Amino acid sequence: MIVYETKFSDLGKGYRGKVRDIYDFGRYLLLVTTDRVSAFDAVMPDPIPDKGFILNQISLYWFKKENNVPNHIITAEVSEFPPACQKYAPILEGRSVLVKKANPLPIECIVRGYLTGSALKEYKETGRVCDYRLPPGLVEGDALPEPLFTPATKARQGHDVNITYKEMVEILADRKLSEKIRDLSILIYKNASKIALKKGIIIADTKFEFGLVDGELTLIDELITPDSSRFWPLETYSPGGPQESLDKQYLRNYLISTGWNKNPPAPKLPKEIIVNLRKRYFEVMNRLLK
Ligand SMILES: Nc1ncnc2c1ncn2[C@@H]1O[C@H](COP(=O)(O)OP(=O)(O)OP(=O)(O)O)[C@@H](O)[C@H]1O
Ligand SMILES: [Mg+2]
Numbered sequence: 001m002i003v004y005e006t007k008f009s010d011l012g013k014g015y016r017g018k019v020r021d022i023y024d025f026g027r028y029l030l031l032v033t034t035d036r037v038s039a040f041d042a043v044m045p046d047p048i049p050d051k052g053f054i055l056n057q058i059s060l061y062w063f064k065k066e067n068n069v070p071n072h073i074i075t076a077e078v079s080e081f082p083p084a085c086q087k088y089a090p091i092l093e094g095r096s097v098l099v100k101k102a103n104p105l106p107i108e109c110i111v112r113g114y115l116t117g118s119a120l121k122e123y124k125e126t127g128r129v130c131d132y133r134l135p136p137g138l139v140e141g142d143a144l145p146e147p148l149f150t151p152a153t154k155a156r157q158g159h160d161v162n163i164t165y166k167e168m169v170e171i172l173a174d175r176k177l178s179e180k181i182r183d184l185s186i187l188i189y190k191n192a193s194k195i196a197l198k199k200g201i202i203i204a205d206t207k208f209e210f211g212l213v214d215g216e217l218t219l220i221d222e223l224i225t226p227d228s229s230r231f232w233p234l235e236t237y238s239p240g241g242p243q244e245s246l247d248k249q250y251l252r253n254y255l256i257s258t259g260w261n262k263n264p265p266a267p268k269l270p271k272e273i274i275v276n277l278r279k280r281y282f283e284v285m286n287r288l289l290k
Contacts, residue, residue, distance in 0.1 A: 103210025
């Protein structure tokens with residue numbers, strides 16, 4: 001079943017993210033991961049069949065493994081969702097979770113283990129990536145000497161902006177909390193990277209979101225999925241240029257090749273792109289979950 005958008009009007013007003021439909025149950029949220037895909041902050045008009053299911057399963061896999069910080073998951077069993085949800089069970093099954101409602105911190109916690117994307121661009125121009133001066137001579141795709149914590153603001157509208165650690169501390173107005181989310185982000189990344197590597201996947205970088213639930217720091221949103229991370233198949237890894245990817249980069253590369261100006265509306269996607277992107281997302285799930 002393809003789920004592009006849900007309209008469960010009897011579950012309340014709801015809120016539509018780029019990828020998730022969210023229904024508010026007071027202290028809880030129902031997060032429905034749809035088959036929508038976004039790139040450059042625009043939602044594509046075509047669904048990627050099964051994508052929502054895949055993202056939800058991958059997130060659940062990591063949430064189960066990660067025990068250094070509480071996470072927002074209450075249950076992924078639809079039968080344990082509030083009674084009003086039950087009639088939507090066939091749509092919700094596999095692609096939705098009931099979570100604790102958090103006050104999201106207005107920060108994207110990005111950890112980078114490899115040189116690519118905006119970090120590569122910055123390194124080439126300045127020899128630096130955010131707060132860090134890096135050794136000279138690194139090439140695209142190289143492993144960084146240490147994973148770097150490179151936060152960004154979480155813009156409600158428009159593009160996220162990279163910030164320094166100091167700017168993050170100012171935004172959060174809390175030095176202890178800042179240290180905690182930085183150290184946790186790096187720890188979660190390192191632990192997950194080891195696991196993924198054994199399964200033939202390099203996690204080049206990834207993004208975490210944290211929130212406060214009754215004042216307690218909590219990992220929220222999605223966790224180390226092909227929407228929130230760059231995944232490279234280990235068997236073809238070869239620094240010195242762009243890498244094969246098992247994530248959204250495949251779609252970004254296609255969109256760049258069309259010359260689309262990145263302003264909505266996004267163009268319709270060719271069948272081939274949908275099929276190949278879906279294959280990549282399945283590949284990640286299969287490698288991780290088996
Ligand atoms: N436990 C939670 N409490 C409160 N808000 C949450 C929780 N978990 C996730 N969210 C928020 O729900 C939204 C998830 O929806 P979605 O991923 O579609 O949003 P998006 O960030 O706009 O899209 P994209 O992932 O493409 O950037 C995010 O705004 C996220 O911060
Ligand atoms: Mg999101």
